[in-house]
Amino acid sequence: MLKVTETQEINFSKELIAQFDEMVQRYPQGKQKSALLPILHAVQAEYGWLSPSAMDNVAEYLNIQPIEVYEVATFYTMFFLQPQGKYVLEVCRTGPCQLVGADKIMDHLEKKLGVKEGEVTKDGLFSWRGVECLAACGMAPVLQIGPDYTYYENLTADKLDTLIEELKKK
Amino acid sequence: MARKLLFEHINVPGINTFDVYRKQGGYRAVEKALKSLSPDDVVEEVKKSGLRGRGGAGFPTGMKWSFLAKPEGVPRYLVCNADESEPGTFKDRYLMTNIPHLLIEGMIVSSYALGANTSYIYVRGEMMPQIRILEKAIAEAKAAGFLGKNILGSGFDLELYVQPGGGAYICGEETALLESLEGKRGNPRIKPPFPAVSGLYGCPTVVNNVESIAAVVPIVNEGGDEYAKIGIGRSTGTKLISASGNINKPGVYEIELGVSVEEFIYSEEYCGGIANGKRLKAVVAGGSSVPILPANLILKTTNGENRLMTYESLSDGGFATGTMLGSGGFVVLDEDACIVRNTWNFSRFYHHESCGQCSPCREGTGWMEKVLHRLEYGHGTMSDIDLLVNVAKQIEGNTICPLGDAAAWPVASAIRHFRDEFEWHVTHPQEALKGNYGLAHYADPLPQIAQTV
Ligand SMILES: Cc1cc2nc3c(=O)[nH]c(=O)nc-3n(C[C@H](O)[C@H](O)[C@H](O)COP(=O)(O)O)c2cc1C
Numbered sequence: 001m002l003k004v005t006e007t008q009e010i011n012f013s014k015e016l017i018a019q020f021d022e023m024v025q026r027y028p029q030g031k032q033k034s035a036l037l038p039i040l041h042a043v044q045a046e047y048g049w050l051s052p053s054a055m056d057n058v059a060e061y062l063n064i065q066p067i068e069v070y071e072v073a074t075f076y077t078m079f080f081l082q083p084q085g086k087y088v089l090e091v092c093r094t095g096p097c098q099l100v101g102a103d104k105i106m107d108h109l110e111k112k113l114g115v116k117e118g119e120v121t122k123d124g125l126f127s128w129r130g131v132e133c134l135a136a137c138g139m140a141p142v143l144q145i146g147p148d149y150t151y152y153e154n155l156t157a158d159k160l161d162t163l164i165e166e167l168k169k170k
Numbered sequence: 171m172a173r174k175l176l177f178e179h180i181n182v183p184g185i186n187t188f189d190v191y192r193k194q195g196g197y198r199a200v201e202k203a204l205k206s207l208s209p210d211d212v213v214e215e216v217k218k219s220g221l222r223g224r225g226g227a228g229f230p231t232g233m234k235w236s237f238l239a240k241p242e243g244v245p246r247y248l249v250c251n252a253d254e255s256e257p258g259t260f261k262d263r264y265l266m267t268n269i270p271h272l273l274i275e276g277m278i279v280s281s282y283a284l285g286a287n288t289s290y291i292y293v294r295g296e297m298m299p300q301i302r303i304l305e306k307a308i309a310e311a312k313a314a315g316f317l318g319k320n321i322l323g324s325g326f327d328l329e330l331y332v333q334p335g336g337g338a339y340i341c342g343e344e345t346a347l348l349e350s351l352e353g354k355r356g357n358p359r360i361k362p363p364f365p366a367v368s369g370l371y372g373c374p375t376v377v378n379n380v381e382s383i384a385a386v387v388p389i390v391n392e393g394g395d396e397y398a399k400i401g402i403g404r405s406t407g408t409k410l411i412s413a414s415g416n417i418n419k420p421g422v423y424e425i426e427l428g429v430s431v432e433e434f435i436y437s438e439e440y441c442g443g444i445a446n447g448k449r450l451k452a453v454v455a456g457g458s459s460v461p462i463l464p465a466n467l468i469l470k471t472t473n474g475e476n477r478l479m480t481y482e483s484l485s486d487g488g489f490a491t492g493t494m495l496g497s498g499g500f501v502v503l504d505e506d507a508c509i510v511r512n513t514w515n516f517s518r519f520y521h522h523e524s525c526g527q528c529s530p531c532r533e534g535t536g537w538m539e540k541v542l543h544r545l546e547y548g549h550g551t552m553s554d555i556d557l558l559v560n561v562a563k564q565i566e567g568n569t570i571c572p573l574g575d576a577a578a579w580p581v582a583s584a585i586r587h588f589r590d591e592f593e594w595h596v597t598h599p600q601e602a603l604k605g606n607y608g609l610a611h612y613a614d615p616l617p618q619i620a621q622t623v
Contacts, residue, residue: 026331028245028288031371036353037336041295068353075355075525076336078295095257095458096414096501098515132339132519133257133458134296137414137501138264138421149298 004051005083012057016046020061032062036072040079045147049080077131078146085120085127087167090144093130096137105141106130108157112164125168172426172439173400175388175408176381180268186303188310191271197316199390203279204324207390212283216386218394220406225251225342225379226457226497228481231386232394237366238284239374247375248286249351250277250383252293252300253335253342257458257519258499261410262380264422266293266300270307276383277330278316279390284376287327291380292347294335304332339523343571344377345369346525357527358571379497381410401427405480409498411440416504418442431455431477431484432469435502448504451609452588455484456496458516459576461583462509463493464612472616489583505609509591510602513584514542520577531574534565538581545592548599555592559585588612 004010012020019042020035027034039062043054050073059066073079080088089109093102106117109128113121120127136142139153145167152163174180184190191197203212217232238246250273254262266273273291281289293301308330311317319327333351335341341350345359348370369375385407389397398406405427414420417435419442425434434440435450444450453468454460471477471486478484485492503512521535538561544550562578569575585592591607 028371031352033353034351037350038334040336041334071355072353076338078337094519095512095515099415099503099507099512132522133255135254135260135263137258137260137499138412140414144296149296151299
């Protein structure tokens with residue numbers, strides 16, 4: 001399940017580089033560093049997380065220092081610096097969601113998957129975590145799953161069970 | 171029924187596509203502006219409309235635009251703030267999902283008014299589905315000749331791009347957003363210089379909320395004066411309100427500014443009353459950053475007047491008894507909600523989201539979360555309550571950006587209005603773990619103010 005390990009050297013595919021090439025076009029000459037966030041999202045969509053080698057390659061591609069990539073990757077919560085499950089279930093835990101049962105959803109998830117927040121299931125399929133407000137308070141409780149970050153709204157324990165079974169079959 | 175300016179056509183099937191949007195009169199504002207108005211004319215209409223920034227601060231949009239520096243030979247930028255991360259706020263996501271072309275059209279007209287030839291829509295990374303929707307809408311608009319070179323033969327060029335964030339509330343603060351757009355950590359910049367003088371890549375830049383930019387479309391179509399006829403006083407036009415929490419009909423509502431809070435909560439047109447037949451305990455009226463008010467104070471001001479959904483009425487009474495319209499994130503708490511838990515939850519949010527640049531915010535938010543956690547879980551003391559007030563005071567006003575204030579206000583206001591509930595958590599730790607303090611007197615009529623002769 002795990003596509004790259006901590007120490008593995010990786011080479012970006014031609015297709016991925018082509019995506020980067022399109023992204024840097026969006027900014028004025030010499031401002032290619034602006035493409036850093038879009039590029040990191042594309043890399044994470046490909047590998048499931050940002051390995052050290054992946055970040056170094058991005059730095060090389062953008063012609064910036066590796067530290068400039070690390071400091072960004074560590075600042076933004078969407079970027080994973082450790083391998084995750086194939087599906088990361090990110091449950092909103094903030095105010096309005098909490099008012100209508102986010103805590104119960106997370107308890108249920110922990111029991112159902114049998115792993116604590118941040119841990120990966122043995123089959124490598126799932127991990128989960130609480131995240132801050134996902135801007136879907138009117139459809140609370142909600143969770144989302146990368147890499148396309150689909151939202152699952154108005155959650156109940158039953159809906160969660162169905163979702164997990166469906167993902168297992170995929 | 172209230173007038174709808176942004177959501178008039180939101181229920182038309184296929185309104186998310188270019189063709190249907192166009193058939194409903196979409197892109198008329200672009201035609202009108204580019205063919206018959208000068209950029210300054212557009213700015214003038216926006217000034218006349220009285221439109222105030224819908225991102226939270228309520229700064230007049232036309233005035234902000236007129237501050238934009240225009241040095242010769244230097245590009246100017248328009249950046250749309252679609253970071254929408256303030257707990258309780260989900261209107262921008264709703265708008266972008268359902269009627270993305272309204273934002274694209276607003277971006278074209280606004281860019282024209284400001285003389286920007288490259289504009290960006292910065293969308294929080296979690297909204298990847300909305301990013302894809304906007305990218306598709308941009309491609310459609312471009313194919314139809316509304317973006318690119320020499321739009322509608324006017325000589326005006328515009329390229330529009332969507333930029334993803336990476337998961338950081340602070341990037342909603344406009345200078346942090348610009349840092350992020352430059353590929354850096356979202357650390358707010360020291361102001362001045364303001365973005366209007368030195369923003370993206372050091373160039374003059376306007377940052378506006380999604381809803382502000384969308385509102386430019388009806389303003390240009392109908393004229394600023396028409397827009398200003400809606401609303402009360404300096405609260406003109408319509409406003410999107412994100413309603414959530416313990417209500418029957420959570421959702422995004424377009425209101426005419428000036429409707430009463432009571433009508434908004436209880437009428438079938440809007441929230442439809444409190445869910446499960448419960449009673450109202452408290453409201454956070456403008457997103458998590460604004461002061462929380464108990465039921466009696468959100469429905470009426472201390473003068474006994476009905477509180478209205480306007481900038482002025484909601485802030486009537488200042489911080490002692492009022493709150494703010496903010497971003498319009500309207501979170502309703504019923505009699506079963508625990509104020510201490512809610513306050514702790516918000517504190518955890520601000521602690522998590524503090525960028526760490528300023529010590530009062532970095533350390534203070536952590537302390538507030540910690541102390542609130544122990545109060546909620548039955549380990550608090552009476553002096554903890556004063557400690558919280560003290561920490562909040564030391565954060566407020568002592569940071570580079572207003573995230574510090576945003577973290578301090580909810581705590582200070584919760585203790586100001588619900589102190590007895592905090593004290594009950596200290597005196598009844600076991601009960602507080604199992605049950606709730608309940609409604610107490612928070613919905614009782616306000617005491618009469620002594621008449622001065
Ligand atoms: C911590 C913080 C978070 C903010 N988040 C947002 C946001 O998500 N969306 C937004 O439009 N404005 C947000 N703002 C306000 C922006 O700094 C800025 O005032 C706004 O985008 C200006 O647009 P407007 O004049 O159209 O409202 C935030 C401000 C702060 C201090």
